[in-house]
Amino acid sequence: MAGEQLNVLNALDAAKTQWYHFTAIVIAAKPGSLPPNVSASVNGVALCGTLAGQLFFGWLGDKLGRKKVYGMTLMIMVIAAIASGLSFGDKPKAVMATLCFFRFWLGFGIGGDYPLSATIMSEYANKKTRGAFIAAVFAMQGFGILTGGMVAIIVSAAFKAEYPAPSYQDNALASTVPEADYAWRVILMFGALPAALTYYWRMKMPETARYTALVAKNTKQAAADMSKVLQVELEAEQEKIEKVSQEKGNGFGLFTKEFLKRHGLHLLGTTSTWFLLDIAFYSQNLFQKDIFSAVGWIPPAETMNAMEEVYRIARAQTLIALCSTVPGYWFTVFFIDKIGRFAIQLMGFFFMTVFMFALAIPYTHWTHRDNRIGFVILYSLTFFFSNFGPNATTFVVPAEIFPARLRSTCHGISAAAGKAGAIVGAFGFLYAAQPTDPKKTDAGYPPGIGVRNSLIVLGCVNFLGMLFTLLVPESKGKSLEEMSKENEEEDGNVTEFRANDIRTVPV
Numbered sequence: 001m002a003g004e005q006l007n008v009l010n011a012l013d014a015a016k017t018q019w020y021h022f023t024a025i026v027i028a029a030k031p032g033s034l035p036p037n038v039s040a041s042v043n044g045v046a047l048c049g050t051l052a053g054q055l056f057f058g059w060l061g062d063k064l065g066r067k068k069v070y071g072m073t074l075m076i077m078v079i080a081a082i083a084s085g086l087s088f089g090d091k092p093k094a095v096m097a098t099l100c101f102f103r104f105w106l107g108f109g110i111g112g113d114y115p116l117s118a119t120i121m122s123e124y125a126n127k128k129t130r131g132a133f134i135a136a137v138f139a140m141q142g143f144g145i146l147t148g149g150m151v152a153i154i155v156s157a158a159f160k161a162e163y164p165a166p167s168y169q170d171n172a173l174a175s176t177v178p179e180a181d182y183a184w185r186v187i188l189m190f191g192a193l194p195a196a197l198t199y200y201w202r203m204k205m206p207e208t209a210r211y212t213a214l215v216a217k218n219t220k221q222a223a224a225d226m227s228k229v230l231q232v233e234l235e236a237e238q239e240k241i242e243k244v245s246q247e248k249g250n251g252f253g254l255f256t257k258e259f260l261k262r263h264g265l266h267l268l269g270t271t272s273t274w275f276l277l278d279i280a281f282y283s284q285n286l287f288q289k290d291i292f293s294a295v296g297w298i299p300p301a302e303t304m305n306a307m308e309e310v311y312r313i314a315r316a317q318t319l320i321a322l323c324s325t326v327p328g329y330w331f332t333v334f335f336i337d338k339i340g341r342f343a344i345q346l347m348g349f350f351f352m353t354v355f356m357f358a359l360a361i362p363y364t365h366w367t368h369r370d371n372r373i374g375f376v377i378l379y380s381l382t383f384f385f386s387n388f389g390p391n392a393t394t395f396v397v398p399a400e401i402f403p404a405r406l407r408s409t410c411h412g413i414s415a416a417a418g419k420a421g422a423i424v425g426a427f428g429f430l431y432a433a434q435p436t437d438p439k440k441t442d443a444g445y446p447p448g449i450g451v452r453n454s455l456i457v458l459g460c461v462n463f464l465g466m467l468f469t470l471l472v473p474e475s476k477g478k479s480l481e482e483m484s485k486e487n488e489e490e491d492g493n494v495t496e497f498r499a500n501d502i503r504t505v506p507v
Contacts, residue, residue, distance in 0.1 A: 044426050045100040046107035047282075051419035053111025058412015060112075062215065062405055066120050067207045073116060074202055076109030077195045085189030106191075111419070115411035118399035122407070123208035127479050131336035131396055138395045139329035142387075144194065146326065149318030151190050155183050156311035183310065210480065214404040254406055262485055266401050267410060269471030273345065274394040274418035276465040280352065280458045281386055283425035324380035328387025340476040341393045342469065348389010349465040355382045356459030363452035390465060394418065400475040403484040 053073070061069045080102050087099040117137050125133040206225035213222040252258035298312045336344060355378050359366065366375035398411040475483045 042096070042100055042103050044423060046103040046110075047419050047423050047426055049104035049107025050111035050114075051107075051416045051423070053108035054114050054412040054416040054419060055111075056108075056412075057112030058115035058408045058410075058415070061116050061119060061408030061412075065207050065211055065216070066116055066123070066408065067202075067205060069112065070116050070120070070202050070205075071199070073109045073112035074195055074199055076105060077113070078192045078199070080106035080109060081192035081195065082189050085185040087185075111412075111415070114395070114415040115399075115408045118395055118411050119408045120205075120208055122399035122480060123210040123404070127477060129337055130400065130480075131341060131476065132333050134396045134399055135329070135333045135336050135392050138392055139326075139333055139387075142321065142326035142329045145321045146318060147194075148187075148191070149314050149321060152187055152310055152314035153318065155186050156308075156314065210404050214486070254409060259406070263402060263410070265471050266473060267413065269468060269473075270394065270398045270401075270410070270414040271417035272468040273349075273390060273465055273472060274414050275421035276461050276468065277349075277386070277390045277394055278418040278421035279425045279428075280356075280461050280465075281391055281425070282422040283428075283454065283458055284382065284386075320376075320380055320383060324384040325387055328384040328389070329392060331384075331388040332392040335388075336393070336396065337476060340474050341397050342472060342474045344388065345390045345393040345397075345469050345472065346466060348385045348387075348391070348393070349462050349469060351385035352382050352389065353459050353462040353466065355379075355385070356455050356462060360452050360455035360459060363455070390469075397472055397475060400480060401473055401483045403486050404480070407480075407484070 057069055057073055083102040084099060084106060087095050087102060089095040089098055118134055121134045121137045122130060207216075207221075209222040209225060212225065213219045252262075298309075298316060332344060359375065359378050359382075365371055394414070398414040399407065402410040473483070
């Protein structure tokens, strides 16, 4: 933005951390996660819904405002989560069809939450701790992962004791217990609870001052809203915003040469890194069961009934999350405003590459009984550095570097690129990780390249992530307007912020 910075925006940048910021983190956090042991088709449909939701609601958030759209996404999530558990049909295929339908719409709502949560938190936070607060929103899903795992453990444990595990000679159908139909429904519907609990507070939040002032161009309302939030008196400066709206270079759209010149490489950086990350991240999640079985951490599927399998996989995944995934999220929260987004993302991709190759190259070494613990430790470290790395920073950076009127849209595009990578991982590596011997391949799966070669490919994907990270700018300690170049005119001249223009407000 050329000229003087609006006082309401200066107040947000300089505001001390207060209780309202922590409230916003909990309200904005993406609730829950997909439960374990859901078939690839259901996961794939949900991912497609998420991709569509990220694009649609990202665009809508810039058109209608963050708050209005925020309530829509939440209601879609609550209704679709409950409906998923109530999936109906007179035959198993019919039940799966209705489940896929509702999971698509659940993904659609979750997808909308990505750009809106990140954008809202970035526009509320001050510039010194903004990265930590946006990362904390994303890190809250770690608690959702743990909660989902514990719910799966409790529900499956409640049923599994009544049904002994089948022997190798038993028919595969014998492993399906009658109560399995109730178990997955309970697990799916539980996801509606945390979303529903935040609805009141989401509706109570005011629109962000940056959207109201810079996009809606209503500084009086922005000052009034932020006066309540920050508990200070702020002056409405309508003449400044009118001046800004008349200046050149501040009205370009997404599909313009000006956007391409200013932010084209930035958008390429955020989309490509998120795409590459999610290929690796979702692939790891989806063939966790194959890896756990390959190293002997859980018994072969044919030796367990359905409840026993859910219980053991959920327990293993919860342990991985507790020891590596969740700590990785919070390491990012604590260090992102100290060492920066760029350094954390580059470091994360580097160590993910190293550990993938360390698992893949001597793969036969890790399959021996005495070396299985070492394999699990290295495997856990890939999750740790994913979350203390690009899995968090790819969520943070797009919410900081684009103009306010395009911020939600560009974040949605970046996140959608990530989900495209997740779909590649979900379907490509699901088949690729199957045993190379056709005789050992599960029914319905063609022979794959095996877990070892899949890990090598994922290592190469992570290395590419390192290279594309070089396109992503560092936003540590800078205001959103400075990062988005809203203070730069069309001819490329930058009007520097003068010290006497920036007034700090005691909070």
